[in-house]
Amino acid sequence: MAVRRAGAKAGLSRERVFDAALDYLDEHGLPALSMRKLGAALGVEAMTLYHYVPNKDALLDGLVDRVMEIAFAGLDEPDPGSGPWVPWMRQFAHSLRGALLAHPGVLPLAATRPVNSPEALRMSERWLAGMRAAGVPLGRAMDVVNVIATFTIGHTLAEAGETPGHEGTEPNLDERADEIDPAEFPNLTEILTTRAGLDFDHRFTEAVDILLAGYAALP
Amino acid sequence: MAVRRAGAKAGLSRERVFDAALDYLDEHGLPALSMRKLGAALGVEAMTLYHYVPNKDALLDGLVDRVMEIAFAGLDEPDPGSGPWVPWMRQFAHSLRGALLAHPGVLPLAATRPVNSPEALRMSERWLAGMRAAGVPLGRAMDVVNVIATFTIGHTLAEAGETPGHEGTEPNLDERADEIDPAEFPNLTEILTTRAGLDFDHRFTEAVDILLAGYAALP
DNA sequence: TAGCCTGACTTACGTCGTAAGAATCGTCAA
DNA sequence: TTGACGATTCTTACGACGTAAGTCAGGCTA
Numbered sequence: 001m002a003v004r005r006a007g008a009k010a011g012l013s014r015e016r017v018f019d020a021a022l023d024y025l026d027e028h029g030l031p032a033l034s035m036r037k038l039g040a041a042l043g044v045e046a047m048t049l050y051h052y053v054p055n056k057d058a059l060l061d062g063l064v065d066r067v068m069e070i071a072f073a074g075l076d077e078p079d080p081g082s083g084p085w086v087p088w089m090r091q092f093a094h095s096l097r098g099a100l101l102a103h104p105g106v107l108p109l110a111a112t113r114p115v116n117s118p119e120a121l122r123m124s125e126r127w128l129a130g131m132r133a134a135g136v137p138l139g140r141a142m143d144v145v146n147v148i149a150t151f152t153i154g155h156t157l158a159e160a161g162e163t164p165g166h167e168g169t170e171p172n173l174d175e176r177a178d179e180i181d182p183a184e185f186p187n188l189t190e191i192l193t194t195r196a197g198l199d200f201d202h203r204f205t206e207a208v209d210i211l212l213a214g215y216a217a218l219p
Numbered sequence: 220m221a222v223r224r225a226g227a228k229a230g231l232s233r234e235r236v237f238d239a240a241l242d243y244l245d246e247h248g249l250p251a252l253s254m255r256k257l258g259a260a261l262g263v264e265a266m267t268l269y270h271y272v273p274n275k276d277a278l279l280d281g282l283v284d285r286v287m288e289i290a291f292a293g294l295d296e297p298d299p300g301s302g303p304w305v306p307w308m309r310q311f312a313h314s315l316r317g318a319l320l321a322h323p324g325v326l327p328l329a330a331t332r333p334v335n336s337p338e339a340l341r342m343s344e345r346w347l348a349g350m351r352a353a354g355v356p357l358g359r360a361m362d363v364v365n366v367i368a369t370f371t372i373g374h375t376l377a378e379a380g381e382t383p384g385h386e387g388t389e390p391n392l393d394e395r396a397d398e399i400d401p402a403e404f405p406n407l408t409e410i411l412t413t414r415a416g417l418d419f420d421h422r423f424t425e426a427v428d429i430l431l432a433g434y435a436a437l438p
Numbered sequence: 439t440a441g442c443c444t445g446a447c448t449t450a451c452g453t454c455g456t457a458a459g460a461a462t463c464g465t466c467a468a
Numbered sequence: 469t470t471g472a473c474g475a476t477t478c479t480t481a482c483g484a485c486g487t488a489a490g491t492c493a494g495g496c497t498a
């Protein structure tokens with residue numbers, strides 16, 4: 001590729017590199033994302049990318065931050081004055097899940113890397129202030145934020161199952177349904193036929209509500 | 220290495236390969252684990268390992284199953300006859316967290332790969348039967364098992380933070396404490412000084428109890 | 439016009455997973 | 469005792485990876 005001669009502009013920017021990386025990830029999956037292929041997708045040699053990103057890890061970190069911003073984008077501003085905090089946190093949980101499911105390729109990254117982008121810090125500070133104003137002790141407010149975040153990531157990881165590009169490894173429950181002996185596993189078999197307990201939407205919604213109600217009811 | 224000539228036994232076995240892989244992972248971290256290095260640790264060329272494992276992915280899947288077995292090992296047998304199911308699930312949550320923290324290198328693997336080892340299926344079936352006998356609807360029993368498992372994985376991922384070998388990427392909250400402006404982030408600053416809301420043990424225990432109590436209280 | 443900066447390319451090194459096949463061993467039948 | 473055989477290990481090789489180091493052209497500023 002890239003008949004362009006050295007010095008000829010390709011119109012690149014840090015922004016465009018991250019955009020292309022996220023697109024590539026969504027389409028081909030994490031294992032397929034390499035600096036060479038990403039460069040090719042941008043019509044550029046791999047090393048050119050190192051003008052916009054110090055290394056691949058930083059690129060991946062940036063992708064996580066980007067998806068987090070997407071998750072935050074649609075959220076109501078928590079009003080620190082007063083008001084119920086439970087709806088904010090519920091909205092956060094569902095928005096985060098939606099953003100992660102829309103970009104499942106970054107899920108393993110979001111799970112492994114601490115996210116402390118300025119955006120995330122600002123949002124946390126806002127929630128803490130709001131919950132505190134509503135009478136929640138600071139430590140418990142921090143617990144709520146982290147429990148909601150970690151549960152959402154954990155649950156969405158399981159939901160997304162094998163991310164695209166990850167095929168070929170261990171099959172999920174449905175894929176090995178025929179290997180499950182109904183005599184030895186009557187309950188699992190019943191689940192696979194009735195689909196009871198396999199509704200991710202319902203499971204997530206219910207668990208988040210239980211958590212929030214539980215924290216709200218603490219003395 | 221390996222002055223051994225072809226055919227000279229190295230005393231290898233599938234078992235020993237997995238043992239060595241888990242040891243290597245615990246000591247050097249996931250990114251450092253390569254077939255060549257694992258071979259070297261066993262005094263053997265890389266390709267020799269392919270006699271015991273079809274490919275690297277299968278090796279990693281096996282490591283996840285292995286840690287799961289460790290998590291299951293100390294559990295009480297759920298008695299399907301009757302009795303309270305909440306203690307079983309609480310014990311499962313804490314045992315799983317303990318096993319994952321003891322082998323943080325497999326955490327990213329456990330998070331990404333569906334676990335359906337015979338051991339895990341047997342355990343699930345046991346729990347489902349027990350909860351059902353205690354009057355929990357099958358679908359809800361499945362929800363409880365999965366919610367506890369996914370929350371534990373999500374929370375432990377955050378707790379383990381960057382696994383060994385993963386250093387050098389985004390810093391966690393503590394590591395960038397000095398970058399946090401107390402004026403802009405008063406609550407986060409207070410958390411960093413008082414450590415309120417940073418006790419993982421307490422946070423995990425409380426959240427698990429809230430979840431279990433919440434499910435137990437459902438009509 | 440001279441020079442430098444920017445953004446792109448080229449080359450190269452060491453590492454990775456693994457395909458294909460050769461070499462050597464222990465074992466057992468003839 | 470010999471021969472063959474399966475199990476185990478090593479050798480070689482290929483293509484892809486991340487990235488260090490250096491090169492080169494075009495545009496901006498002096």
